[in-house]
Amino acid sequence: MNPHPNEWAIKHRADSCAVTQRPFVAGEYFYTLLYHGADGYRREDLSEQAWQNRNENIRPFSFWKSRYEPLPTKPAEPVPKENAEQLFRRLIASDSPPASACYVLAAMLERKRVLKQVKTESRDGGRRVLMYEQGSTGDVFIVPDP
Template identity: 35%
Template sequence: MNDWNFQSRGHQCHACEQPFEDGADYHTVLAYENSEFGRRDICASCWANEGEGAAERKGFISQWQGTYEAPPPAPPEAIQKDTAESLLRKLLETGEPRWREASYILAVMLERKRLLKVKEQLKEETGRVFVYEQPKTGDLFTIPDPVLKMEELEQVQIEVAALLEHGLPVEGEEWPPIEVPAEEVAETTEATAEESES
């Protein structure tokens, strides 16, 4: 089972398939179906018919209301270092377990900067799973808690700093790179130390 992923907010109603208008209210239902987390975004008029009893349906996890914001036009491509959010998306898209700890640290960093919000904490057989939402886009990220020990934290922070600086490694590349600037490690350490202690 892949218990970590992200799902974008829909641009149309899951029920009637009408596109959402900018500023329109919608409802989101998060459920566990077919061995994975599923998201349904529903317009206000369909919610009036479908909303009743949503919490009693099989697999229901959570429900919330939001306001749709139309995506801005795509900016021109520019060569730039990965931001924490774009890196988190890339790590989750790989589906590789080796990035589990780095994904968690990035999510914590983004939560502290108020760029992600915890919508739900789930207790699974494999441990605790956080469901984060990116408020501007409505994207959902499900990220398991790797239960990092203090002695593991520094190595993961070095890896995150290297990923932010260099991006994902290419096949055969030494990883993480030997030299990671001390200020990058310090910034990552500052963002995550309190979380690991809690």
């Protein structure tokens, strides 16, 4: 039988055995079996124990042996955009905003394209201030350069 590419919906590897329901552990070998039926392809991931105890009369369309490695966890953003912006807004609105923290947060938000530096000015005593604009709201923030 010649399978058509449209008949196969990609199924991701399971994290547990289809027969025993036991979760796979890192480094464990398991078997992937593909069956072709009237509804298309069906995938089963079996532990070695389930593979050895299977009914050999039921032949899969294809099978292979793999080593289970859990998917790497998605690294969390050090500070999510929303929280960093909220912290920046809270600090900049305080009576005496910490210059260094505001500067670092503004630079981080600029890098994430939340803020855009629109101007740099020198104030009394040669101290520089950076002017940032928040693109979606148009809010302007004046951040002293520490």
